[in-house]
Amino acid sequence: MKTIIEPFRIKSVEPIRFTTVEERRALLREAHYNLFALHSDDVLIDLLTDSGTAAMSAAQWGAVMNGDESYAGSPSFFRFEAAVRDLMPFKHVIPTHQGRAAEAILFSILAKPGRKIPSNTHFDTTRGNIEGNGAEAHDLLIPEGRQPGLVHPFKGNMDLDALEAFLRRHGEAVPCVMITVTNNAGGGQPVSLANIHGARDIAHRHGKPFIIDGCRFAENAWFIKTREPGQAGRGIKDIVRDMFDGADGMTMSAKKDAFANIGGWLALNDDELATQARTRLIQTEGFPTYGGLAGRDLEAIAQGLTEIVDEHYLAYRVRTNEYVSERLGALGIPVVKPAGGHAVFVDARAWLSHIPPLSYPGQAVAVGLYEVAGIRACEIGTVMFGRSPDGSERPAAMDLVRLAMPRRVYTQSHADYIVEAFGELAAKKDAIGGFRIAWQPPMMRHFTARFAPLA
């Protein structure tokens, strides 16, 4: 059979609430045009993020009831640890309440003023934690990754020549080399197995630990299987293990490729580093066998990790995004090609070329989409990345709007509705105006900034 179907049937449903265009206009004004400020029951289809929004399986809900809430030594921790190590055999697995807590702990140890941390592209919380500790976050993506319309199978790859040159030049200042799979901030684009191993080997030749931000490890493995020469015959688990082979550590958000609503971990091989991390964990998260999570959360993650590597799920997951991406392309809307693993990214800068980057074309698209159809998307562009640590403003590399697909939540007809909404927006695109920022906090402004429409 060629039709790719949702590889599940629905046992429990959650109604979604319809609103009128007039209601949405008022709600946007009240939210100061920041979609993070909306109440989610005013949103019909929520594509703000794929983080923590997955539908858990019946097996996961069953596992929740087996959660053991002992403070120390809970069997739920050991099931969680075994499930992680079945895929990524790190010596130390340290649970955290989400991915950024793992980053905060890691960078409280590794990031200091004067230090520089290279990656293919740091995600916003990663960058925030590095810069918050006074260090610099450097993105060394291949040039193809910065051209939204260019088709390349692994647009998340690290520029290995640039990494080599970076380490030659700044070696002393570099505490670790990172790579993000898939590259969320760069369009959900995958990193090839060859590139992961190449970055690892360069890091090791310079004596640096190699840390993987593995939030979407399963989606990345699917792309390796379907796009990288010689990988088609391998199982997903086998590829995942190979991705992490020889890595010195990982940070993880279980809200992504673990089908959990909360959770994360920091994994390390180095005993001394792990001791420092656990000390910090106890100060900020909790005892090392629960780390800011309930036993039931650890159970949900452990079960989720066995489900995420299912090939039928991954085929449906990736195909959903390809489908939306193809249909938007057919409407003449520029999208990042190929579609990302967890999201479709619309190139707002190219589409609304009458709005300059510093008037936030991505924000304009996201606001327009909510107004037209009640769909919530997320700007990933100059609002998110346009502010330097010194407070000056510059256009981000790209102005994208991310349509992040929650895992196992929406169906084919939801995808068709999303496409129709873009058709409506396309019909009046030249009348869409930009925004200015009326108020912003000192860091990570996209979550709380207030906007005002221009003219």
Ligand SMILES: *Cc1c(COP(=O)(O)O)cnc(C)c1O
């Ligand atoms: C979500 C995410 C994080 C942070 O994880 P949280 O669980 O949201 O704190 C870090 N890196 C990447 C690539 C992510 O997508």
